[in-house]
Amino acid sequence: MPEITARDMALQVLKAVEEEGAYAGPALNRVLEKYRPAKLDRAFATELAYGALRSLNTLDWVLSRFLKKPLSAQTVWVRNILRLGVYQLLFMDRVPPSAACNEGAGLARKYGRGGAVQFVNGVLRNVARGMNEIRFPERTEDLVAHISLRYSHPSWLVERWLDQFGEEGTIRLCQANNQPAPNTARANTLKITRAELAGRLAEEDLAVAETAFAPEGLIIDGFHSIKQLSFFQEGLFLMQDEGSILAGRALAPAPGTRVLDACSAPGSKTTHLAQLMGNRGEILAADIHPHKLSLIQDNCRRLGVTIVKCLSADARDLPGDFKHWADYALVDAPCSGLGVLRRRPDARWRSRELPALVRLQGEILDRVSDCLRPGGVLVYSTCTINREENHDQVRRFLNRRPEFEMTDLRRFLPGSLDYGEGCLARGYIQLLPHIHGTDGFFIARLQKKGSDV
Secondary structure, three states, X not given: OOOOOHHHHHHHHHHHHHHHOOOHHHHHHHHHHHHOOOHHHHHHHHHHHHHHHHOHHHHHHHHHOOOOOOHHHOOHHHHHHHHHHHHHHHHOOOOOHHHHHHHHHHHHHHHOOOOXXXXXXXXXXXXXXXXXXXXXXXXXXXXXXXXXXXXXXXHHHHHHHHHHHHHHHHHHHHHHHOOOOOOEEEEOOOOOOHHHHHHHHHHOOOXXXXXXXXXXXXXXXXXXXXXXXHHHHOOOEEEXXXXXXXXHHHHOOOOOOEEEEOOOOOOHHHHHHHHHOOOOOEEEEEEOOHHHHHHHHHHHHHHOOOOEEEEEOOHHHOOHHHOOOEEEEEEEOXXXXXXXXXXXXXXXXXXXXXXXXXXXHHHHHHHHHOOEEEEEEEEEEEOOOOHHHOHHHHHHHHHHOOOEEEOOOOOOOOHHHOOOOOOOOOOEXXXXXXXXXXXXXXEEEEEEOOOOO
C-alpha cells in the first residue's frame, strides 16, 4: 500500500471540499483521525490544506497563465494537485521548488490518469521558473482586483469592505484573515482560576499566554490534540474565541436569575453564562437542531454545569410558555460568518443569502424579546462584520420595538476595546481581527424598559 504523506492528506481534504461540498474543518479532522499522522506531518497537512483553500482564487489565477486549457477541464484530482503545488511555490518558502514539483508529480502518479505525471510536472516547473514574472493588477489600475488576488478574497467582499473600512483597513483585514487563528481556551472558573490553569498547562510544556481582554481566556499552543489533554477531559477549560467570551461578559447575568440562550449549540456561551452565574439560577438553552443539544449536554457534564435545561425549538416559535420568563436573553444569531474567515478557510468562497439571513435574525430578535420581563437585558451577537447584520439590524429592531434601549457596555467590557469611536458607551462593539486579534464579532446590549434586573 503506498505511503500516505501530508500532501496526500491535504489533497483528500481539497477534493472533499470541492467535490462533496464538505466543510474544511470537519473534512480535515476526518482525514487526520483516519491516518493519525505524527505532529509535524499533522501541522504540514493542515497548513497545506487550509492555505490552498484560503488562496483558491489566487492559485487559479496564477495557473490560468500557465495552462492552455481552463483548469476546469482537468479532473478534480489533477486540479487540486496543481493548486497544492502552486501554493507551496508561492507561499511556502521553506519548501524548495524542486520538492514542490517532484511531490506534485508523485501525487499525479497516485491519483491521475495517463499523462498526468508529465502534465503536472511540466506545469509546476513552468510556474517555478516564471514566478518572478507574475504581476498582479496594480492598486492604481484595479484596486478591487489587486486586493482580491494579492490577499485571496472574493471581489464582492473586497468591494463591501472598501466602503466600510477604506483601502488600508481592508488590506489589513484581509491579511489578518490569512493568518492562523489563535487557540483560545476559556478557563472553567467553577473548577479553577485562569492563573492556576495557566500554570498547570505550562507544566505540560505547552505555550500559554493570557488573552488581552477576557479575564478567563488563555492562548495555548504546542499540543497534539486538545481532547487528549487530561485537563480538557477534567473539564478545566473549553475552547472558545475571545470575542465569543466577551459576549457572555456583556450579558453578565446575575447568580440566581433566569437566562434564555436562544441559539445555543454547541454550548460554549451557555456554559460560560453558567460560570458567570456561579452555577446558580436557571438557563434555558434552545436550539433548532435537536441533534446538537447533546453537544450542550456533553459540555455541561464535562464542565460541571448543572443549571442548564435544553429545549429543541426554533427561536422564531418563542415565546410560547416563556413570555416574560427571562431576566436575561442571549441571541447569538445565525449569520454570514464573515468574522471567522481565518478559522474557516473555505468559507470565503461559499455563497451567502444575506437578505434571508438578515430577515431571520430580525424574526429571532422579535420573538426572543417577548420572553424578557420588563427591565430584562438582551444581548445580540454575531460572528460577522457585515453592517446589515449588525449595526443596521439593531437599529431596525429599536425602531420596531421602542420599549428597548441600548445600555452602556463600559461597566462590562474593557475600555481598551473601544478604538476611538465611543461605541461601548452607546451599547455596542464591533471586534475586528486586524484591530483586536479576536474573531470578527459584534456585540450589542439592550434593555427592556421597566425595573432594572
